[in-house]
Amino acid sequence: MKILNVEQIRQLDQATITYEPIAPIQLMERASQAFVDWFMSRYDAFTPVKVFCGLGNNGGDGLAIARLLLQANYIVEVFVVRYAPRESDDFAHNHRRLKLLINPHYVENPGDMPTLRQRDVVIDAILGSGISRPAEGLVKMVIERINRAPAQVISVDIASGLQANQPNQSDDVTIWPDHTVTFDLPKLALLLPGNARSVGEWHMVDIGLNQRFIDQAPTPYYYTTEAEARLLLRRRERFSNKGSFGHALLLVGSYGKIGAGVLAAKACLRSGVGLLTVQTPGCGYVVMQTAVPEAMCRPDVDDRLLTGPSDVDGPSLADYAAIGVGPGIGKAPETARFLREVLTNFSKPVVVDADALNLLSANKDLIGLLPENSILTPHPKEFERLTQRWQNDYDKLELLREFAQRQQVVVVLKGAHTAVALPNGEVHFNSTGNPGMSTGGTGDVLTGLLTALLAQGYDPVEAAVLGVFAHGMAGDKAAQVRGQIGLTASDVVESLHWAW
């Protein structure tokens, strides 16, 4: 699904109005009805609802929402924040209609603010995607008062004060909602970690905007939906054998960190690989053969580190279908030498994670040796070491796109809404996963999983988008069973499910 910028969304609204055709006021009615349907599925009619409206079209939505809720017998009060003399036409229209049902309150100075109690639900329709400057004066005061109150807050389209596709200044005031209900397409701001407080949990409601316009609109940003991920998933042919799904090699572990390798190996096997060989330091041999009997194990001649040679024969490096390297390997110079050898002798895409990324950061010339379309899976700190510090999330996205394009690799920047940056400059944000996955080992699981997809012959771009989605989905399933707090990386492995 595409993520469009504010200007494109404005054009999209216009295209919908022109080509459907539909009157602008009807489109506002449709958006408001979609919000109300979402609201009524969660809050009953005994909920005291307080709708705060600005004077633009977001405020117009708020007035229409209030009317629709009143007609459904909800207890609704409306507060119009009169910060300017002008109002939009569609606001004015909905204002007239609402006044046939109730008299709104007008907030013109701080004394006009109502007391907001814990059981109140505030609907924030003060400012939407049309903002062009930070909230100030009366609007700022109202936002601050709402944020301080114990009431639940739901933002219409986007939290008031939050910019939809550019950075806010650190002292900008925005609503801190519990939920954001956004129309039709996700907005970039909703996906960025720095905005977490200004987004809350967000939801999309469909208002049927013009699909042809969306299809043609250029954008580097996408949001992976379940339906899209499903299309990437390959079915197994009836007449296949283990040779059809590739022989993967995982280079993992060091003394004290063999578990990282076990998790990667288990995830690789649960993700459809045909054959798996795991190379660990000598000390990991018994662990690996016991914990993961399905995998072959090549113990390194070094007991504690990965250095390369092994006394167990196996295919030469170039003969593996895919290689995953990094989980638990440490940063020893011997391991760095081995990594150099791997990158020099292997020309198919590799999965590079954890300490292998730190080795790339410490030996930047290794970056140039990465086979084209390799998949790197840094968390933000690892990515910063690979590149540089950034000012804000938008700056970080630019760095991410630039790195992926320049090096012709796929970069999976891990976090809430993991961002998968492609060699063509696109960024695909993931839609699955939960905070319970912020626990040791889930990254190792992702490495094993992605290596399995590459070994099966998935295109690296598809492997990354699909793999990140499936990994998050497994985390969501595991959280259903354990709760986010009780979730471990092993639960994520056991919850992998490759049919949906």
Ligand SMILES: NC(=O)C1=CN([C@@H]2O[C@H](COP(=O)(O)OP(=O)(O)OC[C@H]3O[C@@H](n4cnc5c(N)ncnc54)[C@H](O)[C@@H]3O)[C@@H](O)[C@H]2O)[C@@H](O)CC1
């Ligand atoms: N255009 C359409 O057809 C639709 C628009 N919709 C709603 O319309 C919203 C966008 O509406 P608008 O473009 O009218 O803008 P907003 O309602 O977001 O903002 C109000 C207006 O206030 C002024 N303003 C800008 N920054 C301000 C600030 N910091 N403080 C005070 N005033 C400021 C601007 O003139 C702006 O147009 C969307 O977020 C959505 O809620 C929906 O009804 C769906 C259909």
Ligand SMILES: [K+]
């Ligand atoms: K809003």
